[in-house]
Amino acid sequence: MTSTLTSHAPAHTSGGGALRRLNFVTALIGGVLFGVLAWWLAHTFLDAGGAGYSDQVTVLTGCGWVVGFLLGIGALTGPGKWFTGRDQTHADEMYLAGKDLGRKRYFQYTTDHKVVGVQYIFATMALLGTGGILAMGIRTNLLTPGNHFVNQQVYNGFLGVHGMLMILGLIVAVAGPWANFVLPIQVGARDMAFPRLNALSLWTLVAAIPLLLGSLAIGAMDMGWVTQAPIANQAGIGFDLFAMSIITFTISTTVAGVNTICTVLTMRTKGMTMERLPIFAWASIFAAGLGLYAFPFFLVVMSLNLADRMVGTSFFVASGGGTGWLQENLFWLMGHPEVYVILLPAVGAMLEIASVFSRKPLFSYRTVIGGMAGLCGLSALVWAHHMFTTGWAPTLGGPFMLTTELISIPTGVIFLVMLGTIWRGNIWMRLPMVWVFGFIANFIVGGITGIYLSDIPVDNQMHGTMFVVAHFHYVFVGSVLFGAIAALCYWFPKVTGRYLDEKMGRISFWLVFIGTHVTFLAMFVSGMRGMPRRYSSYSMLFEHTNFVSTIGAYMIMAGMLVLLGAFIVSWRSGEPSGPNPWNAKSLEWMVPTPVPLENFEVLPVITSDPYTYGEA
Amino acid sequence: MSDLHVEVAAHHEAPEIVDHRQRLGIWLFIGGDVVTTGALIFTYLYLRAVNTNGSWMSVVGLPANGRSASTLQGILDDGGSMIKNIETPLSAGFAWLLVAVLVASVGLYWLGEVRLRSSASGRSAFIALSVLAGIGLIAYIVLSIVQLRQVPQYWRAENDSMLFIYSTYGSCMLALGVSAIIHAIILAFLSFGSATRAAVGVLSHEKWYQARLIRYFSVWVALASVVLTLVVTTLNVN
Numbered sequence: 005m006t007s008t009l010t011s012h013a014p015a016h017t018s019g020g021g022a023l024r025r026l027n028f029v030t031a032l033i034g035g036v037l038f039g040v041l042a043w044w045l046a047h048t049f050l051d052a053g054g055a056g057y058s059d060q061v062t063v064l065t066g067c068g069w070v071v072g073f074l075l076g077i078g079a080l081t082g083p084g085k086w087f088t089g090r091d092q093t094h095a096d097e098m099y100l101a102g103k104d105l106g107r108k109r110y111f112q113y114t115t116d117h118k119v120v121g122v123q124y125i126f127a128t129m130a131l132l133g134t135g136g137i138l139a140m141g142i143r144t145n146l147l148t149p150g151n152h153f154v155n156q157q158v159y160n161g162f163l164g165v166h167g168m169l170m171i172l173g174l175i176v177a178v179a180g181p182w183a184n185f186v187l188p189i190q191v192g193a194r195d196m197a198f199p200r201l202n203a204l205s206l207w208t209l210v211a212a213i214p215l216l217l218g219s220l221a222i223g224a225m226d227m228g229w230v231t232q233a234p235i236a237n238q239a240g241i242g243f244d245l246f247a248m249s250i251i252t253f254t255i256s257t258t259v260a261g262v263n264t265i266c267t268v269l270t271m272r273t274k275g276m277t278m279e280r281l282p283i284f285a286w287a288s289i290f291a292a293g294l295g296l297y298a299f300p301f302f303l304v305v306m307s308l309n310l311a312d313r314m315v316g317t318s319f320f321v322a323s324g325g326g327t328g329w330l331q332e333n334l335f336w337l338m339g340h341p342e343v344y345v346i347l348l349p350a351v352g353a354m355l356e357i358a359s360v361f362s363r364k365p366l367f368s369y370r371t372v373i374g375g376m377a378g379l380c381g382l383s384a385l386v387w388a389h390h391m392f393t394t395g396w397a398p399t400l401g402g403p404f405m406l407t408t409e410l411i412s413i414p415t416g417v418i419f420l421v422m423l424g425t426i427w428r429g430n431i432w433m434r435l436p437m438v439w440v441f442g443f444i445a446n447f448i449v450g451g452i453t454g455i456y457l458s459d460i461p462v463d464n465q466m467h468g469t470m471f472v473v474a475h476f477h478y479v480f481v482g483s484v485l486f487g488a489i490a491a492l493c494y495w496f497p498k499v500t501g502r503y504l505d506e507k508m509g510r511i512s513f514w515l516v517f518i519g520t521h522v523t524f525l526a527m528f529v530s531g532m533r534g535m536p537r538r539y540s541s542y543s544m545l546f547e548h549t550n551f552v553s554t555i556g557a558y559m560i561m562a563g564m565l566v567l568l569g570a571f572i573v574s575w576r577s578g579e580p581s582g583p584n585p586w587n588a589k590s591l592e593w594m595v596p597t598p599v600p601l602e603n604f605e606v607l608p609v610i611t612s613d614p615y616t617y618g619e620a
Numbered sequence: 621m622s623d624l625h626v627e628v629a630a631h632h633e634a635p636e637i638v639d640h641r642q643r644l645g646i647w648l649f650i651g652g653d654v655v656t657t658g659a660l661i662f663t664y665l666y667l668r669a670v671n672t673n674g675s676w677m678s679v680v681g682l683p684a685n686g687r688s689a690s691t692l693q694g695i696l697d698d699g700g701s702m703i704k705n706i707e708t709p710l711s712a713g714f715a716w717l718l719v720a721v722l723v724a725s726v727g728l729y730w731l732g733e734v735r736l737r738s739s740a741s742g743r744s745a746f747i748a749l750s751v752l753a754g755i756g757l758i759a760y761i762v763l764s765i766v767q768l769r770q771v772p773q774y775w776r777a778e779n780d781s782m783l784f785i786y787s788t789y790g791s792c793m794l795a796l797g798v799s800a801i802i803h804a805i806i807l808a809f810l811s812f813g814s815a816t817r818a819a820v821g822v823l824s825h826e827k828w829y830q831a832r833l834i835r836y837f838s839v840w841v842a843l844a845s846v847v848l849t850l851v852v853t854t855l856n857v858n
């Protein structure tokens with residue numbers, strides 16, 4: 005049917021308008037041109053003697069890049085057409101959806117959610133890949149006590165940009181590819197609620213990445229990923245691009261979040277009640293909702309910091325009456341909810357996998373939804389556990405300790421639901437499930453060390469040490485990254501029609517799994533012995549554990565390279581998988597592979613939840 | 621082939637469904653904007669509450685209006701020291717005037733929406749009222765810039781360089797003002813866009829609810845300006 009539609013509709017001959025000539029290359033050209041233009045204008049018209057001049061020039065150049073890039077990709081065509089009342093025709097829509105455009109559509113402002121999902125896979129790989137290279141630089145520098153692989157200034161820049169690349173990468177690692185590619189199909193929709201906004205969220209993300217890398221190139225950033233004031237106020241002009249990148253990114257996630265929520269709430273097919281939603285859909289809307297709450301703080305804290313630097317406001321400048329505590333509050337009001345924005349989609353995907361590969365219904369569906377809701381609610385009330393030792397509001401220490409310890413309850417509930425799902429299941433040990441087991445082992449360590457840190461007397465000892473770094477790497481690498489890889493292995497056949505190579509995948513698993521424990525267990529020890537984080541060289545006392553951590557980090561890198569190899573080889577010539585290789589029951593497995601442009605010939609009618617394994 | 625058309629038709633959802641979805645979308649965007657505004661209010665109240673060394677509305681430095689950094693350098697070279705300047709809050713009357721202009725513009729747009737909804741002939745009224753709303757918004761932007769120029773700036777010497785700074789009160793007023801201007805620019809774009817769309821006929825009586833989406837956002841912006849003005853005109857002095 006869909007193929008008849010293809011030959012019938014004249015879409016590819018008439019639609020598209022100006023967009024026909026725009027693509028990734030014109031976007032790059034537009035970005036560079038506008039960036040240079042903005043730089044030139046700033047140089048010409050701003051007062052070179054004024055304080056904040058170089059920051060003004062840098063920020064304006066960054067703005068020029070973003071605007072030029074979005075113009076060049078065609079993101080601003082829609083608003084322009086709206087303004088002049090020339091709404092898109094059906095042919096335009098079909099062109100935008102990438103109909104009959106072949107590979108070209110992956111390099112354009114394409115609205116088809118499946119194309120956007122694939123674009124997100126590559127954007128995620130770019131973020132995590134560059135972040136990983138920086139991590140290797142950091143660990144190499146820490147190989148031996150006085151090693152100067154890079155100089156201290158560069159080391160500091162590496163640390164900050166590594167952190168932020170990974171944070172951005174993990175925010176999109178599951179939500180980007182899969183809440184786009186899979187989610188609309190899971191709920192029985194033909195596309196996302198707002199397809200053009202979907203393309204917008206992807207391309208604003210792409211526009212943000214070069215800014216972050218550019219910040220490293222122009223350098224001198226000592227503020228770490230937490231952009232601590234007043235260090236951030238004093239950092240070199242690299243920080244201006246760093247902040248611009250984040251501001252651009254917050255636009256991307258906000259747009260994506262609205263889209264995700266609207267898709268699930270308003271695009272469900274007949275019979276797809278909220279109680280029959282796949283758990284990944286629930287996790288996606290919780291994460292998106294939490295992101296809508298969290299990321300505005302990110303936008304504000306970065307904007308205020310830029311204002312301090314550019315125009316002489318004193319929000320975070322103590323000598324002008326401002327305070328670094330304000331920066332920390334705003335940052336962690338975003339920062340803690342954000343870790344759950346990162347965690348939830350990964351957990352949602354792994355719960356799907358756990359059910360499918362245990363051939364058992366999801367254990368206690370409602371409980372896990374309750375757990376996710378509790379997590380979101382509480383995560384807005386724990387931010388000051390990042391500030392226990394700063395001297396801010398000591399009387400609030402107790403309450404924040406309490407809320408932080410409370411949040412481990414819903415976290416634990418979700419964890420138990422996963423165990424309950426697997427419990428006594430008939431486990432089919434395929435690649436996605438292997439990574440889920442890895443997650444189970446790692447998350448225990450990450451979660452429990454979190455509870456240690458929420459205890460103020462312990463945190464007074466541990467804060468600012470490598471112990472904290474090890475804690476959050478257990479949750480980010482050991483848990484979220486494992487979940488993201490599990491999701492990739494699980495849905496890869498839907499995208500490509502091929503399995504991700506099982507053997508290479510397992511080699512990769514063991515390298516990453518062992519590497520994670522080697523790196524971060526040793527790092528716990530460094531931390532407990534008192535090694536401060538963020539230092540580029542350290543005392544002989546920490547010699548052995550750091551050496552071990554660096555070896556572990558190389559193992560992780562090796563494992564990720566094997567995974568990359570598996571990805572490339574399998575995409576090209578992996579074993580064909582057919583439309584439903586895992587015998588799963590959610591809707592994305594009911595449609596053909598490759599998924600037709602509009603997903604369903606006839607929209608399905610749903611009569612049960614997707615977890616009826618073992619029932620019939 | 622005939623069933624093909626049935627299928628294509630099925631892909632075009634009923635306008636009510638699309639509208640429902642778009643309304644949810646707008647509400648969610650507004651939700652994000654509420655948090656953004658909340659973060660700015662938090663900043664304002666926080667800095668006013670801590671008032672480090674009485675610095676909320678005062679600054680050690682030289683009032684900058686028109687003076688160059690070298691003036692300050694000259695004073696310092698002559699052995700003079702910097703003065704502590706005590707600010708006064710910006711004019712509350714002017715702030716409320718701004719609110720009035722904004723609320724009036726939003727009201728005009730809303731009135732236009734009501735006319736568009738009530739009859740097919742309401743379209744020309746809608747066009748006129750949206751244009752007026754847009755003009756009101758431009759006036760608001762201009763007045764906001766005038767207001768921002770009242771925020772006092774100071775020169776001060778720090779770490780061997782001459783800095784141009786604002787008190788924390790001034791900083792907050794600047795941030796809130798810029799945020800208001802950005803919102804007004806978006807609203808002006810939407811108002812004039814509504815007018816052109818209605819003029820070429822894509823926004824018509826039958827599709828009045830498209831104007832409602834914009835009105836939701838405008839009403840929120842107007843509401844926010846009332847709340848913010850209440851905060852900054854009452855909770856301002858040390």
Ligand code: HEM
Pocket residue numbers: 230343344346347389390408409411412415450451452453454455457458459463466467468472475476479480484
């Ligand atoms: C049982 C749940 C958890 C508890 C009780 C917990 C508790 C804590 C505490 C108290 C800190 C502050 C330590 C300090 O700086 O002194 C911390 C840091 C951190 N946690 Fe957790 N955590 C939990 C789970 C998670 C999860 C699931 C993630 C991410 C997905 C995460 C990410 C982080 C990050 C990124 C930091 C440090 C940020 C930085 O200072 O750079 N945590 N955690």
Ligand SMILES: [Cu+2]
Pocket residue numbers: 339340343386387389390
């Ligand atoms: Cu936290």
